[in-house]
Amino acid sequence: MFRYPKPNLATYLGLFCALGVPLLVLPTRLLAGIHIAGALWIEEAAFWGLAILVVGILHYGERLPLSAIGLGRPTWTSFWWGIAGAVAVRITASLVLLAYAKLSGTSLSQEFARDLGTVTRLGSLPLAVIFLLALRAGVVEELLFRGYGIERLAAVTGNRGVAAAISLGMFTAAHLGTWDIQFLIVVFPAGLVLTLLFVWRRDLWANMWAHFFTDSVSLVGAYALAHHLISMKPGT
Numbered sequence: 001m002f003r004y005p006k007p008n009l010a011t012y013l014g015l016f017c018a019l020g021v022p023l024l025v026l027p028t029r030l031l032a033g034i035h036i037a038g039a040l041w042i043e044e045a046a047f048w049g050l051a052i053l054v055v056g057i058l059h060y061g062e063r064l065p066l067s068a069i070g071l072g073r074p075t076w077t078s079f080w081w082g083i084a085g086a087v088a089v090r091i092t093a094s095l096v097l098l099a100y101a102k103l104s105g106t107s108l109s110q111e112f113a114r115d116l117g118t119v120t121r122l123g124s125l126p127l128a129v130i131f132l133l134a135l136r137a138g139v140v141e142e143l144l145f146r147g148y149g150i151e152r153l154a155a156v157t158g159n160r161g162v163a164a165a166i167s168l169g170m171f172t173a174a175h176l177g178t179w180d181i182q183f184l185i186v187v188f189p190a191g192l193v194l195t196l197l198f199v200w201r202r203d204l205w206a207n208m209w210a211h212f213f214t215d216s217v218s219l220v221g222a223y224a225l226a227h228h229l230i231s232m233k234p235g236t
């Protein structure tokens with residue numbers, strides 16, 4: 001049975017940075033009138049910086065290797081599990097969205113219409129930036145919420161299931177403000193699949209691939225939809 005390295009003061013600081021700090025961006029996101037591109041680079045740089053800080057805490061504060069958070073040597077097995085994970089995320093999220101639309105009596109087009117503002121703003125970004133957003137989500141969010149969050153919370157609580165549940169809740173809440181609140185019904189099952197994948201495989205590379213592939217498809221789809229909507233406007 002895997003034995004988690006004992007926590008110390010640095011562990012609690014790392015957990016605050018990994019799980020608590022991402023929630024601090026919510027007030028900025030929720031302020032009316034802020035365009036997504038206006039604070040985009042500041043927020044992206046902050047998230048990458050946060051990931052570097054957490055890795056620094058792990059290495060210098062806790063004296064632990066990256067393998068302690070599931071980030072061992074990358075292999076092709078990780079890549080293929082990443083693809084499988086991405087497929088599982090897409091299927092699960094689609095089924096949940098279909099069920100929600102059926103139970104609420106709304107169509108999928110009505111559900112997506114709630115987020116047209118965000119979709120349109122995404123469409124104004126270059127495609128290369130779209131992939132950079134997906135890369136940041138795949139690397140940083142998995143490192144913070146799954147790798148460090150679950151592994152070090154498990155060391156603190158002594159319970160892997162509790163650690164996974166707390167991490168999943170924080171991951172879901174961190175997406176509030178980026179999209180309409182109804183979109184969390186997709187974020188939660190997607191996060192659940194990624195959480196289960198990490199708990200099962202304990203391979204952060206696989207999770208990073210799965211998250212990157214998932215967000216790439218979603219963001220490119222939003223980008224294409226935005227440009228389609230723009231082309232349909234009179235005078236364009």
